[in-house]
Amino acid sequence: MYAYTYTEYGSPDVLNYVELPTPTPKANEVLIRIVATTVSAGDWRARSLTMPAGLGLVGRLVFGVTRPRKPVLGTELSGIIEAVGADVTTFQPGDAVIGFPGAGFGAHAEYITMPADGKIARKPENLNFEEAAAIPFGATTAYDFLINKGKLRAGERVLINGASGSVGSACVQIAKHFGAEVTGVCSAANADLVREIGADHVIDYNAEDFAKEGPLYDMVVDTVGTAPWFRTRHALVPKGCMLMIAGSTxxxxxxxxxxxxxxxxxxxxxxxxxVSILSKVVDLSAAGDFHPVIDRNFDFSQMVAAHAHVDTGHKKGNVVVTVTPTGSTGVHADRDLQLVGTANV
Ligand SMILES: NC(=O)c1ccc[n+]([C@@H]2O[C@H](COP(=O)([O-])OP(=O)(O)OC[C@H]3O[C@@H](n4cnc5c(N)ncnc54)[C@H](OP(=O)(O)O)[C@@H]3O)[C@@H](O)[C@H]2O)c1
Structure with missing residues (x-):
């Protein structure tokens, strides 16, 4: 199979398009032929070793001290089960699925093996593979912070800083679904998008400081890292809650x-x-209550360009990469791809 690997930290140019052995599923695993994946903020952090302030050393300990420990990036995917291990009864070849390797990475490849009882869900029929691949990273983060950790209640006033990003656009939709009155903070260019996905109010971060003027909120969610506690505390009601999804240590x-x-x-x-959170957000998508925002869809041969777009810090929702277009055999040899080396993972 073909995959993108990196052996040093840096710009998107550190990515190499290489041929690797196609993995064989163990008895409890499934082999997934990946149809689509994304380049997420997690991939950007791991590739460039850009960590929140105070976490530089932790970043190296997690991703690899001198060089990346996991050479294939990719935190989420959609695909088709190609083969199952001897003990697997829950999936069979041909099943369309969503996978969330998350911090385990490995989705920037044509194939991946995952435990059958791991972070896999069946792909809802109302979403195409590109949309399905863009569900896990943003939506599970939003759901876990808003619902599990934050205990959001219907009727609460919630402000989402960074409402146009992957996590932010999921926060807007999930908070709205659970009955919150949602204010999205984004640039003027993304105001219509943020309203379309459900925000009741929009604040342009270049024109207004939500912490200095305007109403107080029951919950403020920072998905950017520009709303530290000393700012945000002024915008919270007594007993209010801040969810710091991005911020300094x-x-x-x-x-x-x-x-x-x-x-x-x-x-x-x-x-x-x-996996329980993945199941919940996939169910929301199947019911039409959550729809991942897609900025751009790149071809597998354009993985470096997809990373470069994410590196701008200004993507809208998710950047999707189609690995194996449905209907294709999965062989990329006829494409204009630059094979820069081979490696074993
Ligand atoms: N704690 C966790 O477990 C966890 C989990 C997942 C992600 N994260 C972190 O959460 C952060 C967000 O991830 P993501 O995937 O949502 O990132 P993302 O999609 O790359 O975020 C990009 C968005 O941020 C917006 N933005 C940039 N500067 C802004 C500002 N000053 N104010 C408001 N919006 C601004 C951009 O809009 P404009 O173009 O309009 O500026 C763009 O739409 C990352 O730092 C990631 O590492 C943490």
Whole structure:
């Protein structure tokens, strides 16, 4: 199979298009032929080793001290089960699925093996493969923070900073679905998009500072890292809650303490990648209550360009890469691809 690997941290140019052995599923695993994947903020962080302030060392410990430990990026995918291990009874060849390797990565390839009882869900029929691949990363983060950690309640006023990103656009839709009154903070260029996906109010971050003027919120969600606790606390009602999905380490630790001293809550940390959350957001998509926003769809041969687009920090929702167009045999030899080397993973 073909895949993109990286052996050093850096710009999108560190990616190599290589031929690797197609993995063989173990007894409890399935082999998935990947139809579509995305380039997520997780891929950008792991490839460039760009970490939130204070987490540089942790980044190296997680991703590899001197060089990347997991050479194939890709946190989410949609595809078709190609083969199943001897003990697998829940899936069979031909099943259309969504996979969420998440921090395990590995989806920037033509094939991946995953445990059958792992982070896999059946692809809803109302979504195409490109849409389906863009569900896990943003929506599970949004669901875990808003619903599991934040305990969002219907009727609450919620502000989402970064409402046009992958996580932010999922936060807008999920908060709205659970009955919140949603304010999205984005640039003027993305205001219509953010309204279309359900925001009741939109604030242009270049024109207005939500923390200095305007109403107070029951919950403020920062998906960008530009709303630290010292700013956000002014925008919260008494007993209000801040969800720090992106932010500095010191804020995640000290902000929590400072919030408690003021009778408020600040919740940071890492989103759970539990399969139960994946199932919930896929169910929301199947019911038409969540639809991933797609910015651009790249071909597998354009993986470097897809990374470069994500590196701008200004994508709208998700950047999708079609690996194996449905109907294709999965062989890319006839495409204009530059084979720069081979490697074993
Ligand atoms: N804690 C966790 O477990 C967890 C899980 C997943 C992701 N994350 C983190 O969450 C962050 C967001 O991820 P993502 O996938 O949503 O990123 P993303 O899609 O790349 O975010 C891009 C969006 O951010 C918007 N943006 C940029 N600057 C902004 C500003 N100053 N104010 C408001 N919006 C701004 C951009 O809109 P404009 O073009 O209009 O500026 C763009 O639409 C990343 O740092 C990621 O690492 C954390």
């Amino acid at each position: 010191s804020d995640m630790i000290l902000g929590r303490l400072k919030a408690r001293l003021r009778g408020k809550r600040m919740i940071g940390g890492v989103a759970s990648e539990a």
